[in-house]
Amino acid sequence: MITRKWIERIEGEASVQFTFEHNKVSFATIAFPHFRGMEAILHARPAMDALVITPRVCGICGHSHLFAAVRAIESVYANSGFPLEISPKAEALRELTLSLELIQNHFKWLYLVIYPELSHLVQCPIADSFRLKGAYAASLATKVLAIFAGQWPHSSYMIPGGVTCDPTYVDTVRAMGLLDELIRWFEKELTGISLEEYLHLSSTKALSRLSGDMGDLDKMLRAANMHKQGFSYDRYCVLGEHGFSKPSKNINKRTTKVNAKQVTLENPYTVDEKTYAKNALYQNNPFETGPLARAIINGIPLIKHLHRSFRDSTYSRIMARSYEIALLLNHCKILLQSIRLDEPSFIEPHKKITSLSGEGVGIVEAPRGPLMHKVTLNKGIIDHYALITPTQWNLASGSPQTPGPAQKAMIGADSIEIATFTFRAFDVCSVCTTH
Amino acid sequence: MKPRLKLLWLQGVTCNGNTHSFLNYPHLSYILETFEFLYHPLLPSTYTLEEISTCAHECDILVFEGAYDPRMERVGTSLERVVHHYGNHARYIIAAGSCASFGGMFKHSDPEHITGLGFDEKEPKGPFVKNSKLINLSGCPIHPEWMGYTLRMIADNKPISIDELHRPKELYSYLAHHGCTRNEYFEWKVDSDHFGTKEGCLFYKQGCRGPMTHASCNKILWNDVSSKTRAGSPCFGCTEPDFPRTNMFETKTNMSIPQDVPVGISKRSYLTMAGIAKSFHIPRLEKRLIDDNT
Amino acid sequence: MKSVPEKTANTKKEDRKTSIMQTALKLFSTEGFYTTTMPAIAQKLGMSVGNFYNYFSSKDQLAKELMLYISTVLGDKLREINMTDVSVKEKITMIVHMYFSIARERPELIEYFLRVFLSNREIFTKECTGMVCVSGFVTELMLFFDDGVQRGELKNQDFFSALGLFMGYLGGMVFLNGEEVLPHPLSEYETAIAENIYNALRKQ
Ligand code: SF4
Ligand code: SF4
Numbered sequence: 024m025i026t027r028k029w030i031e032r033i034e035g036e037a038s039v040q041f042t043f044e045h046n047k048v049s050f051a052t053i054a055f056p057h058f059r060g061m062e063a064i065l066h067a068r069p070a071m072d073a074l075v076i077t078p079r080v081c082g083i084c085g086h087s088h089l090f091a092a093v094r095a096i097e098s099v100y101a102n103s104g105f106p107l108e109i110s111p112k113a114e115a116l117r118e119l120t121l122s123l124e125l126i127q128n129h130f131k132w133l134y135l136v137i138y139p140e141l142s143h144l145v146q147c148p149i150a151d152s153f154r155l156k157g158a159y160a161a162s163l164a165t166k167v168l169a170i171f172a173g174q175w176p177h178s179s180y181m182i183p184g185g186v187t188c189d190p191t192y193v194d195t196v197r198a199m200g201l202l203d204e205l206i207r208w209f210e211k212e213l214t215g216i217s218l219e220e221y222l223h224l225s226s227t228k229a230l231s232r233l234s235g236d237m238g239d240l241d242k243m244l245r246a247a248n249m250h251k252q253g254f255s256y257d258r259y260c261v262l263g264e265h266g267f268s269k270p271s272k273n274i275n276k277r278t279t280k281v282n283a284k285q286v287t288l289e290n291p292y293t294v295d296e297k298t299y300a301k302n303a304l305y306q307n308n309p310f311e312t313g314p315l316a317r318a319i320i321n322g323i324p325l326i327k328h329l330h331r332s333f334r335d336s337t338y339s340r341i342m343a344r345s346y347e348i349a350l351l352l353n354h355c356k357i358l359l360q361s362i363r364l365d366e367p368s369f370i371e372p373h374k375k376i377t378s379l380s381g382e383g384v385g386i387v388e389a390p391r392g393p394l395m396h397k398v399t400l401n402k403g404i405i406d407h408y409a410l411i412t413p414t415q416w417n418l419a420s421g422s423p424q425t426p427g428p429a430q431k432a433m434i435g436a437d438s439i440e441i442a443t444f445t446f447r448a449f450d451v452c453s454v455c456t457t458h
Numbered sequence: 459m460k461p462r463l464k465l466l467w468l469q470g471v472t473c474n475g476n477t478h479s480f481l482n483y484p485h486l487s488y489i490l491e492t493f494e495f496l497y498h499p500l501l502p503s504t505y506t507l508e509e510i511s512t513c514a515h516e517c518d519i520l521v522f523e524g525a526y527d528p529r530m531e532r533v534g535t536s537l538e539r540v541v542h543h544y545g546n547h548a549r550y551i552i553a554a555g556s557c558a559s560f561g562g563m564f565k566h567s568d569p570e571h572i573t574g575l576g577f578d579e580k581e582p583k584g585p586f587v588k589n590s591k592l593i594n595l596s597g598c599p600i601h602p603e604w605m606g607y608t609l610r611m612i613a614d615n616k617p618i619s620i621d622e623l624h625r626p627k628e629l630y631s632y633l634a635h636h637g638c639t640r641n642e643y644f645e646w647k648v649d650s651d652h653f654g655t656k657e658g659c660l661f662y663k664q665g666c667r668g669p670m671t672h673a674s675c676n677k678i679l680w681n682d683v684s685s686k687t688r689a690g691s692p693c694f695g696c697t698e699p700d701f702p703r704t705n706m707f708e709t710k711t712n713m714s715i716p717q718d719v720p721v722g723i724s725k726r727s728y729l730t731m732a733g734i735a736k737s738f739h740i741p742r743l744e745k746r747l748i749d750d751n752t
Numbered sequence: 753m754k755s756v757p758e759k760t761a762n763t764k765k766e767d768r769k770t771s772i773m774q775t776a777l778k779l780f781s782t783e784g785f786y787t788t789t790m791p792a793i794a795q796k797l798g799m800s801v802g803n804f805y806n807y808f809s810s811k812d813q814l815a816k817e818l819m820l821y822i823s824t825v826l827g828d829k830l831r832e833i834n835m836t837d838v839s840v841k842e843k844i845t846m847i848v849h850m851y852f853s854i855a856r857e858r859p860e861l862i863e864y865f866l867r868v869f870l871s872n873r874e875i876f877t878k879e880c881t882g883m884v885c886v887s888g889f890v891t892e893l894m895l896f897f898d899d900g901v902q903r904g905e906l907k908n909q910d911f912f913s914a915l916g917l918f919m920g921y922l923g924g925m926v927f928l929n930g931e932e933v934l935p936h937p938l939s940e941y942e943t944a945i946a947e948n949i950y951n952a953l954r955k956q
Contacts (some may be wrong), residue, residue: 029533060567071707082475135500151502162482166681173689174680176475187690189656369654712901714911733887
């Protein structure tokens with residue numbers, strides 16, 4: 024029996040067709056019906072326009088797109104023998120604002136998607152105002168971001184050679200004040216213990232010490248048996264290079280090097296249904312990307328411990344994403360302290376962009392995993408632009424022989440509700456997937 | 459308690475940026491107390507999109523985000539049908555963002571078919587042409603406070619006067635230039651030599667559209683803290699019907715003369731003033747603002 | 753609002769100023785800028801030196817106002833041309849004609865510009881920095897160039913390269929004419945010069 028279900032509230036919608044056998048999901052295909060043609064919109068425009076256009080691929084992770092676009096153009100410079108110098112200050116600011124975008128994403132996902140769905144599953148309703156916590160925390164994070172980037176969403180403040188802003192210590196002090204406020208809020212509402220203590224937790228047992236919303240999350244997920252299902256390939260890939268995460272892959276608990284050149288695209292598998300998302304693979308294999316992948320590859324003690332007991336269950340996936348908030352809050356704090364404002368924000372490229380031809384690739388870790396922008400320039404004009412988004416990995420719709428990570432995770436679910444929740448644990452974003 | 463106004467938030471061809479921008483609104487609890495969301499992509503709602511698509515309900519306010527493509531389907535139903543049904547019954551139709559207002563970014567993926575709700579760039583086109591209920595809140599994305607203002611004015615039964623492009627005058631009579639921290643550099647024609655400095659104006663080289671763009675970004679700051687031009691990025695004119703233009707990081711000049719000059723000022727007057735202002739060398743404006751740490 | 757009699761008084765003063773400037777320009781061009789003194793100008797006008805200084809407090813100030821005056825005269829003419837609805841090419845012909853006509857009918861204007869303003873910059877540094885004193889004329893030229901590029905007729909290039917080409921050429925011809933080097937009257941060169949300028953500036 025095949026049942027089709029529209030999944031909403033995922034930055035657009037997806038259509039999932041479930042096949043049931045013996046009252047369990049035996050297979051599922053994922054289709055994304057909307058397509059906007061971002062790559063075509065970019066065609067024939069001056070390279071710098073990508074910094075305005077690509078953030079508009081996605082309203083929730085546009086800043087990651089901006090970062091990927093700027094890295095892609097900088098890589099064209101490097102490939103043509105003119106590597107650009109970026110000051111440590113500009114690097115730190117880029118990394119700071121990217122991290123803040125990840126933080127706001129995770130907060131929204133947690134409070135506006137996961138809690139409502141989970142509370143429904145375990146039949147313990149939450150108040151409407153509870154969900155607004157996610158918006159509140161996210162807006163504090165984006166406020167800090169906007170001090171440097173001018174605004175969120177849709178800033179274009181990263182440019183080849185650095186950043187456009189020139190903050191003073193008044194700005195960084197203000198940012199620290201707001202960040203402290205967010206951290207205090209996090210401690211009070213989510214963990215009931217200090218951020219530092221939380222970051223030092225290294226065993227699953229210790230999680231019972233949590234009060235706050237994280238404590239509830241832990242209990243509710245277990246009550247819903249989420250630690251016993253949602254298993255996927257247990258194979259992970261990180262491609263973006265950052266202070267908070269290194270590129271690598273992890274197969275059978277072994278972490279090894281990656282080379283972005285091995286990323287390939289495959290046509291999606293659906294039945295009688297149009298989808299616009301291509302599957303992203305590494306060496307022709309599906310890999311899970313995103314916070315769980317980053318935590319495993321970067322050896323985050325608590326998540327590794329959790330993974331030992333619960334592998335890549337929905338529980339691990341959700342805990343890893345929520346825990347990443349703490350890691351990133353701390354990372355932001357360190358970055359803000361370290362920024363030296365006497366360095367230049369922007370170092371003018373020696374070569375004019377209008378004389379630049381060649382190819383480049385920019386990769387960053389977006390909230391949901393590696394985001395790749397590939398660009399070919401001809402005298403500074405975009406000849407070709409290609410995007411590979413993180414959700415193309417996780418939400419790939421593969422054949423029954425090689426299902427994508429989310430497909431595989433849904434197999435075995437008792438009901439559509441459980442399968443849908445499993446799906447949402449990957450933090451679905453329809454607009455990025457199809458672009 | 460007064461019955462809440464029924465608000466429906468629909469999406470066309472979009473990036474969801476307006477949804478996310480609005481989530482930054484500091485008074486969301488007021489919004490939830492005052493409006494019942496029949497559907498919203500993220501906020502608690504009475505119905506699912508699938509239920510909304512049956513057209514079995516009615517709303518007081520239709521908020522539409524994204525460009526309008528009559529051929530599009532949402533959750534398997536024709537967008538055209540859904541938009542007409544709810545729009546015709548609503549008391550207000552709010553176009554949230556530049557795509558919904560004028561076609562915006564996503565119009566470019568199919569310029570022939572895709573439009574805004576009542577305009578195709580500047581030209582009247584779309585499902586609600588010349589409809590007096592239509593309020594355009596252009597901007598890419600929408601500014602949360604602009605939406606907050608509009609909703610509260612509606613809830614309080616206060617009139618919102620609009621300009622010829624259906625934008626509330628109180629928000630769009632200002633120019634993005636008003637209140638920019640670089641205004642003095644603009645006055646005395648001191649250019650920013652390159653990006654990454656707080657000094658200098660971005661009008662001459664970096665493509666700033668502030669003086670040609672109706673928006674109150676430098677009056678009502680973004681995320682309560684800043685704006686593009688304060689952060690050293692040029693204004694791209696995202697509230698105007700011609701957004702996105704091309705070559706947005708560069709000022710379009712003809713023989714070094716800016717092609718566009720501030721709204722409502724003749725080029726002759728502008729060049730006369732600029733020529734005079736430029737001839738004075740003002741050391742205070744030519745050096746760094748703070749010289750110790752930079 | 754200003755009262756009427758005051759306005760008349762002002763107008764009178766302005767008229768007087770203009771006639772002083774015209775006399776000064778003539779003297780500068782026949783006697784030379786440095787050798788012509790303020791008392792000499794006053795004398796020529798039949799004014800007392802004291803009264804003369806009521807109009808211009810120093811020679812530098814007079815020099816500056818002269819330049820402003822010339823720029824306004826040229827600017828007004830150019831403005832008329834700018835407002836005419838003809839092609840860029842025709843406008844160039846009109847500008848060349850206008851410039852040479854002035855050079856012929858009021859040579860002191862052009863001569864002052866070329867010989868005094870451009871060759872004695874030190875006099876003008878204080879109050880006449882950059883292009884302030886010629887802004888009336890330069891603004892109109894900018895508008896002309898801008899319009900030419902917008903219409904797609906002229907090549908988009910740096911303003912000063914275009915300005916130098918245009919005005920340098922015209923100035924050079926007037927200079928040659930003044931030195932009596934040209935075998936024919938200036939007006940006979942107009943068509944060829946306009947053609948050359950157009951070809952040099954137009955979009956390829
Ligand atoms: S940077 Fe833009 S908005 Fe700011 S003063 Fe200059 S022109 Fe105006
Ligand atoms: S400054 Fe300009 S581009 Fe930026 S948000 Fe305002 S109107 Fe849009």
